[in-house]
Amino acid sequence: MAALAQYMEDRLARGRAYFVREEALAALGSSPETLNMALMRQAKKHRLASPRRGFYLILRPEDRAVGAPDPARWIDPLMKYLRHDYCVALLRAAAFHGAAHQVPMVFQVIVPRQMRSVEMGRHRLEFVYQNPSAFAKVNRPDWLGSLKSEAGYAQVAGIELTLLDCARYFHKAGVSTAWPRS
Structure with missing residues (x-):
């Protein structure tokens, strides 16, 4: 066609x-x-x-070549289409704030409902569930920032909220609690 x-x-x-x-x-x-x-x-x-x-x-x-555009370019339109609230968080938010030494392999988004992860080409989008009442308490406009992309602005966790999320979801943020074996 x-x-x-x-x-x-x-x-x-x-x-x-x-x-x-x-x-x-x-x-x-x-x-x-x-x-x-x-x-x-x-x-x-x-x-x-x-x-x-x-x-x-x-x-x-x-x-x-990579199978899909960077999720930062389409996360906002996707979430508006699905009519879900969201917040780009954890390692991707840390990278946005300049606190990551390399680009994260996973694009992590906190949402107040259960959603399946998306894998397209080399990109992986992971949805981290947060209780809706807790999501409403911590995702206030004054604690959020904006990630500019070609599709507009995506909601990204502010510095303090990123630190809180990394501590709360350390198992998703790539931090290992196991001691190295000798």
Whole structure:
């Protein structure tokens, strides 16, 4: 379907490297079956990736080599699509604040509900569950920062909240409690 390829090019030209299935159906005016086949063809050509059902990432040539764009570029639109609150945290937040000596291998996000991890190409997105009442208490606007990306701004834990999260979720932050064996 040439119309889907053109729709994807138009989205990229407007700076949006993602789209939702319902938006594409409305814009293209095609049947759901036709759109599904076109989406599968684009995914087979490594031009599309889907972290969640109904949400698609348009892969630029530089992203095709690693299988997906950096999650910082699409976490905010994904979470808005899913209608979930979130906070980029732990090692990725520490790297954002300049406290990491290397880029984390996992993009960690704290959410107030259970969610499955996403693995796309070389990128891994891990959702860390936090009790909704605790999430509401600590994720206040004055304790959050903004991570600028091409898709807008993502919510990232502030310095103090990052330290608290790393202490609270030390098992997820890559800190080992085992003593080295002699």
